[in-house]
Amino acid sequence: SSGLTQDPAVSVALGQTVRITCQGEILRNYYASWYQQKPGQAPVLVLYGKNNRPSGIPDRLSASSSGNTASLTITGAQAEDEADYYCNSRDSSGNHLVFGGGTKLTVL
Amino acid sequence: EVQLVESGGGLVMPGGSLRLSCAASGFPFSSYSMNWVRQAPGQGLEWVSAISGSGSYMYYADSVKGRITISRDNAKNSLYLQMNSLRAEDTAVYYCARDAYYGFDVWGQGTMVTVSS
Numbered sequence: 461s462s463g464l465t466q467d468p469a470v471s472v473a474l475g476q477t478v479r480i481t482c483q484g485e486i487l488r489n490y491y492a493s494w495y496q497q498k499p500g501q502a503p504v505l506v507l508y509g510k511n512n513r514p515s516g517i518p519d520r521l522s523a524s525s526s527g528n529t530a531s532l533t534i535t536g537a538q539a540e541d542e543a544d545y546y547c548n549s550r551d552s553s554g555n556h557l558v559f560g561g562g563t564k565l566t567v568l
Numbered sequence: 569e570v571q572l573v574e575s576g577g578g579l580v581m582p583g584g585s586l587r588l589s590c591a592a593s594g595f596p597f598s599s600y601s602m603n604w605v606r607q608a609p610g611q612g613l614e615w616v617s618a619i620s621g622s623g624s625y626m627y628y629a630d631s632v633k634g635r636i637t638i639s640r641d642n643a644k645n646s647l648y649l650q651m652n653s654l655r656a657e658d659t660a661v662y663y664c665a666r667d668a669y670y671g672f673d674v675w676g677q678g679t680m681v682t683v684s685s
Binding site for chain 2: 491497503555556560561
């Protein structure tokens, strides 16, 4: 299967650490990329590759991967981290893309 | 400034057609593959289509294959999505996104397509 599975919702207390996961067999061959989307806004790339952040993304966000699972970890969650997070990868052909269903992160 | 600006969305009847455009600026457009991604109201992101930098290769999600055509005009720094035989389930915000291969690093603001009678 080329599908990517994410938990629909996760919550974290302010200042605590949270991990958002993405599962799929394709992740054994390709890294995931991660996108943050706030209400009414376009998605923003926040993590890619082994553990890379585009310019301007805070270093409290990090990526990791093991087997068929990719993870986004936020260390010391802030109120502004509350958003929907999507993982994304290529399928086995390398030409088609697939998104996970998204995880709604609530910062309490 | 690197920028993508979509246009062309609107209300269309089931079975109708619509052509979306995406104007790119601030980067060498022909050097990048480009994609369309859509998001139905209250739903997640769905990859729709991709086109190589030269325009020679196009790829489509199964959900739209045969009804949607992606194209580009590198001389005009523009990306297009021709949508035919539209269905209610095609109702979504359509985003164009630059493909840096490691991820979609630039997104437009999106254009809304509503398919309804």
